[in-house]
Amino acid sequence: MEYKNNGHIRVFLVGHAISPNRGSEPGNTWNWAWELSKYTNVDVFAYPQHRKEIEKFILEHPRNNLRFHWVTLDNFDPWHPEKGESGLRFHYILWLRKVYKIIKNLIDNMQEPIVVHQVSWSTVSTPPPILQGVPIVWGPVSGGQVAPASFRDFFGNAWPKEMVRSWRVSFYPLILGWGRRVSSLPLILAVNRETEALLRKAGAKRVEFFLDCGVPSGFGLPKPQEVARPPGPLRLLWAGRLDFIKALPLVLMALRRVRVPVELLVAGDGPLKLQWQSAVQRLGLSDKVRFLGRIPWDKMKEVFQEAHAFVFTSLRDGFGCVVLEAMSFGLPVITLDHQGVGTFLPADAAIKVPVRTPEETFQAISEGIERLALDEDLRLRMSREAWRFAQEERWDRRAERMLALYEEVLSHAHRRV
Structure with a gap:
């Protein structure tokens, strides 16, 4: 109104x-x-x-x-x-x-x-x-x-x-x-x-x-996605500062368990970049993970449109504005079920995983990735709801x-x- x-x-x-x-x-x-x-x-x-x-x-x-x-x-x-x-x-x-x-x-x-x-x-x-x-x-x-x-x-x-x-x-x-x-x-x-x-x-x-x-005026898609993604790997996007709080290794450990074709784009820079790039090699994920470096805000639109889903693993965050930006492009979210994302994100737009033990979180993230990769109807439904949520903001x-x-x-x- x-x-x-x-x-x-x-x-x-x-x-x-x-x-x-x-x-x-x-x-x-x-x-x-x-x-x-x-x-x-x-x-x-x-x-x-x-x-x-x-x-x-x-x-x-x-x-x-x-x-x-x-x-x-x-x-x-x-x-x-x-x-x-x-x-x-x-x-x-x-x-x-x-x-x-x-x-x-x-x-x-x-x-x-x-x-x-x-x-x-x-x-x-x-x-x-x-x-x-x-x-x-x-x-x-x-x-x-x-x-x-x-x-x-x-x-x-x-x-x-x-x-x-x-x-x-x-x-x-x-x-x-x-x-x-x-x-x-x-x-x-x-x-x-x-x-x-x-x-x-x-x-x-x-x-x-x-x-x-x-969501700023003119940012995001003008209407929700209706077209299924093309054949090939499910392309995930993770974006943020490469430091301890953002906890990229949570999704890296989950990727080791994923049994479907998947690709992870990592947008951002920070003090742990070299350490986490080494972790990708050590975990045998070099063919699945691509570090994009720091992307200017006006160029992130292209990265959001390249992805099929967004992953947010922050261990301490008020909310995480990048999540809202991703949702404005119709990206369903896999996230930890705590703090701002746990408070606000609707269940029909996000897969929220428990934050009790690392082992449980690794497993829940990997299962969430597989659900989105194997059920395109689910991914599209969540995409539409993610877009609608972003419009309210x-x-x-x-x-x-x-x-x-x-x-x-x-x-x-x-x-x-």
Whole structure:
């Protein structure tokens, strides 16, 4: 259903990084701003790292009800973008404090209904400060998920660091300031069940599930696949950073058990590339696995269209935006049944395998591959459902759902006054 708005809501969107030309956080913040501003007034509070890109786009595509407030730190800034990420976390905390001071000064002189929506840094570690007089929506956020301990061997010498992270996450609800801020918010959007549970443990009033990424306009297939794949191997695609968390070896071990013709395309780069290429040779999979290297985002469309199914093996992830992108091209998914993918993916679009022991997971992935390879009718049905799921996460539809939630938040806030 199309959202109808009379334009009386003003949205203050807090997003540190923003750009119409980039993915990840800059792209997400941009899509929120652009799609929401089709319906109502939007003020964006952002750091000016990509300001020139924004100004060039707005010059070519003007929109009067979309305004930008470029916020920098005045005296001391521990982060210098040209030098990498060193100091970024401390910078963000200081930046966030300044943003909310600016917002407080602005709302003191406004009469129209205002909702503040903090979309940047989609992690539970940095909730918004308590701000009297205006409702704040936070999210979508993740970060409550932890890697399963039974899969520690896949992390190698990185496991102690992963254990420290898991321990830190478990203590968040015990941190007084963190819990007070979480419990003060009228609405938090969570990306997975694990994060929802963490937030509720801290006293969150209302938590709704909402993906932290969407399908951009024009991305993916215009309609679901209807044509069977040609004879030959089932072509699987795995895409992501080649590091411990993404756990490519899970599908490599599964491939050793597969008894049907299959090919695996690996798109991505990272510190474990050479190690995993050696593993492919050691496991006797050189004729089945092809490493494509890092593929630019605009070129991934061709790779998605080359594949017949997508495999996602991340051991710790909020959701995994590449999964949604693959589904927009009608790719059924074989994935671990936990965290964001376990929370969101419908059973008729994904084969979700248990995450109890590595042995059980290897076997379940291999069985899932064989099912898709041997039953083309099943693969096509799952392809259609994957495409339909991705359509529900188009950015225009996400904006419509978000605006309806703003209305609910404002209505509740007015009843309390």
